[in-house]
Amino acid sequence: MTVPSRLRSPNPHLGAYYGIVTSALVSLVIILAMLEQLGWGRAALARSMILVPLGLYLFIAFGARTYLPEDFFVSGRRVPSVYNGFVLAAITVGGVGFLGYTGTAFFLGFDALAIGLGWAVGMLAAGILFVPYLRKAGAYTLPSFLGHRFRSRLLRAAASALQLPPTALLLAVEIKIAALIAALFLPVSFAVAVVGVAAFIAAIAILGGMRSVTWAGSAEFLVGAIGLVVVVTIVSILLTSLPAPQLVYGGMFADLNKAEVTAGVVPLQPEALAMALPGPGLQPALKPFLQPFGILGPTDFFLLFLSLALGIAALPSLLARSSVNAHVEAQRHSTGWALLFVAAFAMTVPAIATFVKLIIFREIAVTPVSSLPAWLTGLSDMRILQIADANGDGAIGAAELWIKRDFVLFALPQVTGLPYVLTMLMATSALAIALAASASHLFTLSASLAEDLYRTFAGRQALPRLIAVWAAIAAAAIAAAVFLVIAEIDPLQAALTAFGYAAATFFPSLLLAIWWRRVNKWSVLAAMATGFLVMTAYAIFGGMIEIFGAPLSAPLASLAGALLALITGITVGYFTHAPSQAEAEYREAMRNPEGESIYDRAQMRAAAAASAAAAASSQQQPAAEPSTAESST
Amino acid sequence: MAPEIPDDGDPVHRHQIQTLILAVGILLVTLVAAILPVAAFSWFNRFGFLQFPLAFYLLAQGFLFFIVVIAFWFIRVQERIDLARAESEEWVGR
Numbered sequence: 001m002t003v004p005s006r007l008r009s010p011n012p013h014l015g016a017y018y019g020i021v022t023s024a025l026v027s028l029v030i031i032l033a034m035l036e037q038l039g040w041g042r043a044a045l046a047r048s049m050i051l052v053p054l055g056l057y058l059f060i061a062f063g064a065r066t067y068l069p070e071d072f073f074v075s076g077r078r079v080p081s082v083y084n085g086f087v088l089a090a091i092t093v094g095g096v097g098f099l100g101y102t103g104t105a106f107f108l109g110f111d112a113l114a115i116g117l118g119w120a121v122g123m124l125a126a127g128i129l130f131v132p133y134l135r136k137a138g139a140y141t142l143p144s145f146l147g148h149r150f151r152s153r154l155l156r157a158a159a160s161a162l163q164l165p166p167t168a169l170l171l172a173v174e175i176k177i178a179a180l181i182a183a184l185f186l187p188v189s190f191a192v193a194v195v196g197v198a199a200f201i202a203a204i205a206i207l208g209g210m211r212s213v214t215w216a217g218s219a220e221f222l223v224g225a226i227g228l229v230v231v232v233t234i235v236s237i238l239l240t241s242l243p244a245p246q247l248v249y250g251g252m253f254a255d256l257n258k259a260e261v262t263a264g265v266v267p268l269q270p271e272a273l274a275m276a277l278p279g280p281g282l283q284p285a286l287k288p289f290l291q292p293f294g295i296l297g298p299t300d301f302f303l304l305f306l307s308l309a310l311g312i313a314a315l316p317s318l319l320a321r322s323s324v325n326a327h328v329e330a331q332r333h334s335t336g337w338a339l340l341f342v343a344a345f346a347m348t349v350p351a352i353a354t355f356v357k358l359i360i361f362r363e364i365a366v367t368p369v370s371s372l373p374a375w376l377t378g379l380s381d382m383r384i385l386q387i388a389d390a391n392g393d394g395a396i397g398a399a400e401l402w403i404k405r406d407f408v409l410f411a412l413p414q415v416t417g418l419p420y421v422l423t424m425l426m427a428t429s430a431l432a433i434a435l436a437a438s439a440s441h442l443f444t445l446s447a448s449l450a451e452d453l454y455r456t457f458a459g460r461q462a463l464p465r466l467i468a469v470w471a472a473i474a475a476a477a478i479a480a481a482v483f484l485v486i487a488e489i490d491p492l493q494a495a496l497t498a499f500g501y502a503a504a505t506f507f508p509s510l511l512l513a514i515w516w517r518r519v520n521k522w523s524v525l526a527a528m529a530t531g532f533l534v535m536t537a538y539a540i541f542g543g544m545i546e547i548f549g550a551p552l553s554a555p556l557a558s559l560a561g562a563l564l565a566l567i568t569g570i571t572v573g574y575f576t577h578a579p580s581q582a583e584a585e586y587r588e589a590m591r592n593p594e595g596e597s598i599y600d601r602a603q604m605r606a607a608a609a610a611s612a613a614a615a616a617s618s619q620q621q622p623a624a625e626p627s628t629a630e631s632s633t
Numbered sequence: 634m635a636p637e638i639p640d641d642g643d644p645v646h647r648h649q650i651q652t653l654i655l656a657v658g659i660l661l662v663t664l665v666a667a668i669l670p671v672a673a674f675s676w677f678n679r680f681g682f683l684q685f686p687l688a689f690y691l692l693a694q695g696f697l698f699f700i701v702v703i704a705f706w707f708i709r710v711q712e713r714i715d716l717a718r719a720e721s722e723e724w725v726g727r
Contacts, residue, residue: 113692117667120700124663127704128656132711246694250684290689292674301671329712336704343697350693515653591649593715594722 010078010326021056021219025226028052032421042420046185049424050431053223054200057435060219061204061212069465072209073140073447077597079214079324085337086221087214087436091317092119092342094170095177095434098224100492101346103405105353107278109289111296112353114305116346121305122312123342127335129313133514133590134322135331138597141444142316142506143452148599149513149586150521153456158525160452162505162532163316165539167445169498170317172480173491174438175201179484180406181431184382185424194484201439202477205446206470210324213439220436225341227429232348235355235416245351253290256358260288263365263398270297275304275553280490282386282402289357300553304496307555310562311499314506317437317444328593356408359415360385364396372396375414384411406491442480446472493554497539500554504531504561512569514590519569520583522576527569534561644721651714659707666696 011017032045066072093101097119105112139145142163147156179193188196204216236245239252268287270276276295287294293301312318325331363373369389379385384407387396403411409430413422450468462468509527512519538545538557545552579587589598596604670677670691677688685693 110689110692113689117692117696120697121663121667124700124704124707125660128659128707247683250690253684253686290686292678292688298671298674302668305667329708329715332708332711336701336708339704340701343701347694347697588645591652592645592718594719 010080014080014083018218018222021060022222022226024056025053025223029230029421029425032424033419036419036421043187045421046424046427049421049428050182050186053428053432057216057219057432058200058203061207061216064208064212064215066208066211067466071211072466072469073451074138074323075209075211075214077138077324077600078326079334081325081330081333082337083214083218084321084324084331084334085341087217087440088123088318088321088334088338089341089345090217090221090224090433090436091315091321091440092123092312092338093345093433094437094495095174095181095430096491096495097345098228098430098433099177099406099409100495102349102352103408104278104492105349106357106403106408107283107285107405108287108295109350109353110292111287111294111301113350114296114301115308116343116349118305118308119312119342119346120339121309122315123335123339125309125313126315126318127332127339130319130510130514131322131331131335132328132593134319135325135328136590136593136597138323138599140323140599141448141451142319143448146509146513146524147452147456148602149590150524150583151580152521155521155525156452157456159506159509159528160448162528163448164445165532165535166311166498166501166505167316167441167448168476168480169494169501170315171438171441171445171476172484172489173494173498174434174441175480176484176489176491177406178431178434178438181427181434184407184410185427191485194481197435197438198477198481201435201442202473204435204439205443205473209443209447209466209469210321213443214321214324217436217440220432221341224429224433224436227425227432228345228348231413231418231422231426231429232352232355234418234422235412236351238416239355245355246347249351249354252354252358255362256289256354259358259361259365260398263361263396263401265398267291268294270295270300271550272297272548273300273303273553273556274550275300275555277492277496278405280405280492282383282404284399284402285357286398289354300555303553303555303559307496307503307558308499310503310507311501311558313503314510315499315502316448316506317441319506319510320444320447321440323597323599352409352412356412356415360401360403360411361398363415364401365398367395369394369396373415375417378414379411382407382410384408442473442476446476449476496554497535500538500558500561501532501535503558504535504565506531508562508565508569511566512573516570516573517584517587518573518578520573520576520579523569523573526572527565530568531561531565534558534564644718647721648714648718652711655707655710655714659703663700663703666699670696 032048036045070076101112101115104115134145137145137148139148143156143159146159147153175194175197178197179190182188182193182197183190204212232245233243236248237243240248242248265286265288270293296304322331325334364376364387385403387401389396390400410423410426413426447469450472454468455462455465463471505528508531509524512527513524535557538552538554542552542557547556586598670688674688677691678686680687682690
């Protein structure tokens, strides 16, 4: 008899496997560092440092291939908490956070801290409000949970359709970040890189679904974390003689302030509700790093923080991982681990921004044009940084120094004079996190399209379960690649819009579905539709609507949408029928942390009924056979 | 040793109330802890910690430390609440 995946123990050798992954990465870096000293060119180093880890991820995904639905959709419900925490953290931060938050911290300093706070509070809110209950429900997708919770195919299909904008936007954003990195360091165009990244993540997701996404994603997280920690720690030792960047960069603020003043950086006044985040192109850093609320006012800061927190808490790609642990308690622990990893990254980013800004301002803005540092040529060639002595005073002021937001991170090893292999290690880290996040978004989107939309309505004519998901994965990857080749999007703004969609559409509806006794399917449907409509109105007319003289921003629209959705959901709940007995029983079962998940119990009941029916028919058959024989005689 | 007899009410109801109070309490405390350094940044920045202005430190690190600690504390307390419910239900079942 086959034992269900969820009843088997997690692989006891996981620690050894990921120890091997870590050792392989460290060995690769050491070998390439030696080859660099022996004269290997930058192109060969870049190819080796990017392509070898890609082969490793693909190998892991191949090893995790599966055709069992329970493994394919929820990784057999036996992922240890720490490993799920790895992937949750990678999805939360993503490539856009890895590069975009670092760049935003470089340009905005104090004001950018809202992003890290939003991630952390969102993760905590998800762990308290939603994750344990979704684990007890045990549904394979978020729309499937809502469908089962209220016995409604309409609600399930609507939730699947409404999760399309946030998940697809984040998928496009992460593919774009990964493709930007590939195009920056490999001899390929952006379009080719987009196609390559889309094909790569589609292969990972097709091979083993959630299982391969989880195990390849864990390796990608480790590569991302190790790369970041190694480079930042080396820089910290070089600059401060201490290997704890998060604790020591405060000692550099006096020097940074002096360099900023010399470069002509003066305190700024924020425009109310302008939400003036830096764009993706080359731009000057004109705000003093430590000045509180120079570009984002306190209101903007709080709106950005809260919108991100609600968006992270209700992000479908994160909540889709709420059923991969063995039980409710393990699921809570995995959220705790993820929060720890996200917080560690959020604490490191301001240190990176301080290091880069101090060195760039000290060595460019304070130095005469005639004796600029050698690393400037490398960064200019890569179009990461540009300078021009526009006023001809023989020095480069802050307004004459432009840098690209999303590549600030790659400037760190170069401005500190580290070997090129460490720049490539940083690039590999960012690429790994972008790939882990994009594969998760792709799988979440495709699994829901296949399970909640296609198979719900196709009935008996539907393709087999896994084939439908494979087709959806391929279609979604192709669509994302085509969209990115045609459209020009700012990854940070697009990600904020996606989190806004999640906050407005899913946060209020999940809050009601899990925590409100009076809720019914119409209430949840109304809440989802209201939040979605507000965010869609923002996406279409956002530039035309002005609030206090500033155009409407995604965070403000998402919070307004979430509030309206909550009010609508409660109102509709009061004016429609009370929840049925089955809905009330589901709610009580969901809130009981003990025992099998509701979905698995239903599956077991269905299997028992089917085997009972089969046994009954086999008992009837011998009795029927003599009569058949008699009649034929 | 005999299991402890529940002293009041329905264990399911008690579990749900305790869970609700814990969730609301933690989220409120977290929200207040996030708002405080933003609302009173100039007052906090009069002080320093590890060579950081205090408001900057709180938002860049202090709050994040706090939230990680509170998350693991929440997990522990919630597990105790869940365990109490399981034990009570087992006792009632007997």
